[in-house]
Amino acid sequence: MKTILITLVSALALLRPLLAEAPNAPTETIAVWPAGTPGIDPSIPEKLVPNPNAIIINNIHNPTLTVYRPSSPNGCAVVICPGGAYAVLSIVNEGSKVAEWLTGQGITAFVLKYRLPTTADANFKDPVPLSDALRAIQWVRSHAKEYQLDPARIGIMGFSAGGHLAASAGTLFSRAAEFGQDAVSQTSARPDFMALIYPAITNEKDFRHACLDNLLPANPTPEALDALSREKSVRADTPPAFLAHAKDDKVVVYQNSVLMHEALQKNGIASKLNLYEQGGHGFGLGRGSDDSTKWPGEFIAWLKSNGFLGSNPAAKN
Numbered sequence: 001m002k003t004i005l006i007t008l009v010s011a012l013a014l015l016r017p018l019l020a021e022a023p024n025a026p027t028e029t030i031a032v033w034p035a036g037t038p039g040i041d042p043s044i045p046e047k048l049v050p051n052p053n054a055i056i057i058n059n060i061h062n063p064t065l066t067v068y069r070p071s072s073p074n075g076c077a078v079v080i081c082p083g084g085a086y087a088v089l090s091i092v093n094e095g096s097k098v099a100e101w102l103t104g105q106g107i108t109a110f111v112l113k114y115r116l117p118t119t120a121d122a123n124f125k126d127p128v129p130l131s132d133a134l135r136a137i138q139w140v141r142s143h144a145k146e147y148q149l150d151p152a153r154i155g156i157m158g159f160s161a162g163g164h165l166a167a168s169a170g171t172l173f174s175r176a177a178e179f180g181q182d183a184v185s186q187t188s189a190r191p192d193f194m195a196l197i198y199p200a201i202t203n204e205k206d207f208r209h210a211c212l213d214n215l216l217p218a219n220p221t222p223e224a225l226d227a228l229s230r231e232k233s234v235r236a237d238t239p240p241a242f243l244a245h246a247k248d249d250k251v252v253v254y255q256n257s258v259l260m261h262e263a264l265q266k267n268g269i270a271s272k273l274n275l276y277e278q279g280g281h282g283f284g285l286g287r288g289s290d291d292s293t294k295w296p297g298e299f300i301a302w303l304k305s306n307g308f309l310g311s312n313p314a315a316k317n
Contacts, residue, residue, distance in 0.1 A: 025068075026066045026067060026096070026099075026111075027067050027068065027069050028067045029064050029065070029067070030064060030065045031062060032063040032064060032065060032112075032132055032135050032136055032139060033062075033135065033180075035182060037179070037180070039061075039115070039122060039128065040061060040063075041062070042062040044059065044061040044062070045059070046058065046060050047059040049088050054092065054282075055091055055093075056084060056088040056089060056090050056091065057089050057091050058084075058087065058088045058089065058118070058119065060089070060113050060114065060116060060119065061115070061119070063114050063115055063132040064113045065110040065111065065112055065113075065136055066095075066096075066099070066110070066111040066113070067108070067110055068096075068100060068102070068103045068108070068109040068111070069108055069147065070103040070104070070105075070107065070108060071103075072106055073106060073107075073108050073147065073148045073149070074106035074107065074309055074310070075148065075149055075150035075153055075310075076106070076107045076149070076150065076155070076309055077108040077109070077140055077144075077147065077149045077154045077155070078102055078108075078154075078156065078157050078195070079133070079140060079154070079155070079191070080094070080098055080099055080102075080109060080110065080111045080112060080158075080162075081112050081114065081133060081156065081157065081158035081159070081162030081165045081166050082094040082095040082111070082112075082159060082162050083158070083159035083160025083161045083162040083163065083198075083282070084116075084160070084161060085160070085161050085209075085210075085211035085214065086118060086129065086161045086164075086211050086212075086214040086215060087116060087211070087214060089113060089114075089116070089162075090282065090284075091111070091113070093282065093284040094159040094160070094197075094282075094284055096111060097284060097285060098111075098157070098159075098284065099111050101296060105300055105309075108148075110136065110140055112133065112136045114129045114133060114136075115128050115129060115132055116214075117129065117214045117215050117216075125215055125217060126215040126216060126228070127179075129165050129168075129215070130165065130168050130172060130175065131176075131179040133156065133165050133168065133169040134169055134172075134173060134175065134176040134189040135179060135180060135184070135185075135189075136156075137156060137169060137173070137188075137189050138176060138180070138184050138185060138187040138188070139184055140154050141154050141188060142184045142187040152192055153192055154191060154192050155192050155193035155194065155195060155239075155308065156169050156193075156194055156195070157194070157195035157197065158194075158195070158196060158197065158199060159197045159198060159199075159282075159284070160197075160198055160199065160200060160211070160251075160252055160281070160282065161209075161212075162199075163196040163199020163200060163201070164199055164200040164211070164212065164228075164230060166191075166194055166195070166196055166199070167194060167196055167201060167230040167260060168230060168233075169194075170191050170194040170238055170239050171230055171233040171235065171238050172233060173188075173189040173191070174189075176189035190237070190239065191239050192239055192308065193240050193242070193303070193306065193308055194239055194240070194241040194242070195242045195243075196241055196242070196244075196257065196260065197243075197244045197245075198244065198245050198246065198249055198252055198254075198256075198279075198281055198282070198283070199243070199252070199256055200212060200252045200256055201229065201231055201256040201259055201260045202230070202255075202256055202259050203228055203229045204255075204259070206255075207253050207255040207256055207259065209251065209252045209253075209256070212225070215228060216228075230260060231259040231262070231263035232263070234260075234263040234264055234266075234267050234269065236267055236268065236269075238269050239269070240269055240271060240306055241261075241270075241271045241272075242271075242272050242274070242299050242302045243257040243260060243261055243272065243273045243274060244274045244276070244292075244299070245257040245273075245275055245276070246275075246276045246277070246278060246279030246281070246290070246292050247275055247276065247277055247278075248277065248278055248279065248280055249279070249280055250281065251280075251281035258273065261273040270306065272298075272302050274294070274295055276290065276291045276294065277291055278290035278291055278292060
């Protein structure tokens with residue numbers, strides 16, 4: 001118990017200055033499965049993972065949405081899936097910072113803490129993370145009126161492994177019926193758009209990233225691995241996508257985004273692929289003077305051109 005308290009105190013000490021300086025601090029945290037679902041134990045605390053370069057967490061037994069509300073909501077919402085190789089979550093660089101920026105654009109942001117397949121003493125392998133992501137979309141859409149949202153403008157954004165999860169939600173949303181039987185589960189789980197930022201997508205041997213192995217038990221079959229390739233699960237009803245990747249990414253190579261873009265185009269899905277010369281991996285909103293800093297502005301322009309930003313009819317209701 002003493003160790004748990006020390007961990008929580010340390011986490012709060014690190015996060016407090018970040019939250020204090022945030023122009024749009026989180027307003028509330030929502031349990032994704034308030035009535036519970038197999039494997040959830042809210043009494044088990046998440047853990048702060050020591051890292052000199054980022055604030056990262058794991059040991060998530062109670063998936064949640066942290067809500068960031070803009071002062072003037074425009075009706076658009078984004079569920080954010082931080083990355084971390086399906087082993088941890090980069091909860092600030094690919095979570096709260098992104099949410100704060102989105103609220104500055106009038107977009108309501110929901111940072112998802114999803115269960116991780118590497119969690120000790122728990123069976124959170126595939127499709128558990130997918131169930132959390134689909135449930136998040138359903139929860140936001142079912143509460144659209146409360147947050148002044150247009151239920152037809154709810155998207156999902158993911159970074160790295162979180163990009164794989166977001167792509168999974170965008171291509172496998174019909175599986176939501178497997179995971180819930182309450183009123184929220186009756187709401188559509190299909191995101192209206194996807195934003196895939198340096199995503200892990202494929203299990204093609206020349207381009208794959210080992211984080212996808214974490215989703216499966218030891219010694220998976222080639223068929224099981226192949227089923228995780230999201231470019232192969234694109235269908236005619238997959239939502240439009242915005243992709244951003246740096247060519248100098250040595251962790252998740254940019255061909256992952258290329259393969260996804262090509263699959264979307266082949267199926268007649270609107271897709272914009274943005275490749276940058278510099279940025280490496282994990283650049284979040286963009287790194288320094290690298291051209292990866294262009295993607296946030298290009299994403300907003302893409303949302304506007306596809307009709308996801310504009311007047312907010314929900315605010316009039």
